Amino acid sequence: MNAAEGIYPDFEGLLQREGRLAGTSWGLFPHQSRGTPSFITPQGVLDARQCIRTGTVFGLDYPADAFDPGMSLKRGAPRHTIYSSHPAHRDDYLDGYYLQGSTQIDGLRHRRADDVGFYNGTPDDRITEGTPDLGIQEWAENPITGRGVLVDLEGHRDEAGEPIDHAGGEPLTLDLVESALKARSLSTQPGDILMLHTGWCEWFLGLSAEDKQRIRQSRKASGMAQSREFTAWAWDNRFAVLAADNFALECLPAVPDSPYRHSAANDNGMMHQQLLAKLGLPLGELWKLGPLARHMRSTGRWDAFITIKPLNITGGTGSPANATAIT
Template sequence: MTTTASGIHPGSTYRDLASRHDGAPPGSSWGVFSEPDRGTANFAGPRQVREAAGLVRRGVVFGLDHALGAFDPPMSRSRSAPRHTIVSAHAQSRDDLLDGFFLQASSHLDGLRHRRVSGYGFYDGVPDDAVVEGEPRLGIQAWAEHPIVGRGVVLDLEGLFEADGAPLHHLDGPALDAAALDRAAARQGVTVEEGDIVLVHTGWARWFLDASAADRTAVREGRRSTGFAQHHDLLSWVWNHRIAVFGTDTFAVEVLPVAPTSPFRDTAPEDAGMMHQELIAKLGVPLGELWNLTALVEDSRTHGQWDAMVTIKPLAIVGGVGSPCNATAVR
């Protein structure tokens, strides 16, 4: 961890980051981590790993990935589900071949190359000519060589809204606010701590996979998905809690279409005002999308335990933009 010449450091508040005038983008954590390629995963250090290991008591394990081809066709119209072929050199052997393997078509982690800051560059000021195949800076391999391990905390928004008598209707693609995260934590009796891997459960991925073909087509063609409204409140919540990873079971973390009130329409016009620029390229937050949280949440509701040891080891693709999350929760 470091301190910039202007006094910005890992303990600075989001308000401090938003008021930067030192050449870095306002609202960014550029220059505060000694290992910038890890982004906010730096918050999950040795202490967090040791404490997370203490959460393993029952010996139960949960895989947090859906199958690679589960979302077929994927919500993103520019991606496709992979085609798996078993090949053989002779009658006694078998090998695998994947065609059309888009690494972010199913449960995945968005890396720090996924979005740049318009007018500035990629996270921590990495120039465009460094963000190419085989060049390691900001590559997903940083989290494969040194996997992200820590305390995972489930925030069950689906359960929260059902308890409120206002269940989420995913066909409509409702917008969520950051206050719901605090309400869920209070309802569950948990506290989000520095270095946590936050796992937000809305039920969206399970709904999409179980939905009729007509409903899946409707939300895909309308690019409509439950998620967080574009607002500085979510950025403040994520940064001020010093979380390592923000994982969800939603398509894009944020609501789509973008909320008409998004304050980022001028600074992120290419994405119609999405927050990916703010979360990934400015704050350095690894974003988890389409995660499989169903069984973990069912266990949480049954046993009243909302945390677990979580490990995340993406594919070791040097210079990769994203990867299947390869995430596991252990209790």
């Protein structure tokens, strides 16, 4: 294995690393704080131009106040104030702006692994306001740009006459993802930005205020089922980013047989610690994928040129994704 030349161990190889390094990508990437976006090479960015065929552009972010109420019990909608200092002037600011309150990308300091700590062994006292370690500014100053592939899980299940059960918080399996890829004759490449279209956001936003509160209190949301197979698959396919149009990418609550019940006890068995703190794999959540999915159904093309440009906030744990797709 020569990580400097872009050759990385598979997931089983990661598990064979010694001590705290077992199951992690710590120290493997040339730019330590960048994580799996390092899989995108300059040639990969150039090749992604081939995804632009129609010149159609899609913004993949919902409004900052779209999820009010949302699933989060703490994050609320920002308060927008416009002011003026004279009749010809207007300026504005936001109060209570939760950077992960709507469409977002989780940074590498968003999660600490219960058993081994923050990504790359970054000390806890470095994860605070104003320090740059693992901060979201890394991807703002060097945006994530490359080929995106949309996996239409909603469309695949609808075609089978088995709509995804969003109200019940259905866990979605890796088998479903692979079946949807096969049905569209899709293949992935190292450095791809993988987008999972479940239909959850449009379903949730279409509910009444009362039903949104009911779903919020149920603490159930459809998403990927927690499994070592999924995390191994994500790493072995060399995805740069995993994104989805649902609350947490993975299902809520974690499945009863989650392999992370003990290693991620503070997260009740969720995969976030494995993906973010151990693999360095950024997660996109609450992405606006419906319009893009419908366009792709009409064209029969499932890839796009993707840009992700988070806010340049030193030490941010996450940010609005500011994601764009060009097909």
